[in-house]
């Protein structure tokens with residue numbers, strides 16, 4: 001258990017601030033959780049977790065009570081005899097995959113998702129994926145990535161999944177914009193319309209809705225990150241020659257405007273055309289936020305590290321909703337990707353990278369913030385102590401990006417405060 005305080009880079013624009021780096025017990029979901037939103041996005045993919053009953057239970061509880069006629073994720077259970085090395089887990093896996101693909105001819109892309117148990121028995125899933133791809137191509141492509149709690153937190157599962165897709169993307173010399181990170185279809189459609197109104201294109205979204213529609217990339221591709229947790233994916237795309245457009249993240253009105261403007265500038269969209277394309281949605285979103293601001297203004301908020309969305313959310317809540325930031329924790333801080341966010345946080349905001357959960361709980365209890373944003377595991381105990389919490393997982397499952405969603409995003413924070421006021425009355 002230790003904590004190190006390091007100055008953040010001066011070019012982040014917030015040079016007086018320091019980031020405390022903590023290493024200790026963590027209280028976060030593993031990367032398997034990402035399957036919940038990824039399987040909704042890539043509609044002909046299937047996610048086969050190679051894991052234990054614990055992994056299967058996590059998937060069920062994270063998915064809630066979702067009954068699918070045709071679920072698009074499942075768990076190949078590694079039994080005790082596999083763990084003891086008494087059975088050939090590869091043969092077992094081949095049998096499970098054969099059964100699955102026979103039953104589900106609609107599957108075009110199969111992800112073998114590694115877990116803690118598959119790592120413990122050192123099951124080589126990349127070899128398994130190659131072997132199975134050889135068997136089932138061209139009908140089904142088989143890829144692998146790790147969602148294990150040893151290697152990933154919560155949103156890093158999406159990063160690992162998308163990074164595994166990058167080598168499969170075709171090559172092009174064409175100039176295009178690639179929006180990277182899973183967005184709800186409704187949000188994606190809104191952004192596509194805004195880019196079209198600016199005359200900016202072609203625009204592709206990654207991941208695509210269908211496995212066969214992977215966009216082509218190359219040195220003419222400029223990428224705009226829609227999510228702040230995609231370090232490996234961005235690196236993999238950069239290795240294909242793709243250039244990243246530096247931008248804030250599209251949370252809140254300011255963030256959305258800055259994100260769209262960064263793309264427009266990179267593609268030389270004239271200012272007048274940009275304003276004409278964005279003005280109506282921008283003004284409507286600003287008015288909607290103003291109606292909610294009194295609910296949040298002056299209230300204090302404490303972020304536990306969970307989704308890596310914490311910095312853009314904190315920037316939104318402080319700058320646009322007038323909330324006071326007590327502490328902003330994040331599991332991992334990518335200083336280049338988050339440079340715009342760091343520059344816009346109020347000077348002196350306590351930033352914590354990593355986690356030592358007991359120490360952080362002590363600080364939270366001492367501060368008694370009006371609202372605590374944290375994972376499910378911490379929310380119940382903190383509520384029992386009389387604190388008001390917001391589950392960070394909801395912020396990943398809900399469409400929150402873009403102008404039309406800015407008020408919904410503010411509403412997600414206003415609702416628990418409103419409920420707490422009613423209970424106290």
Ligand code: SF4
Nearest residue numbers: 030055115116148149
């Ligand atoms: Fe638990 Fe590891 Fe399975 Fe995640 S991958 S549910 S942390 S056993």
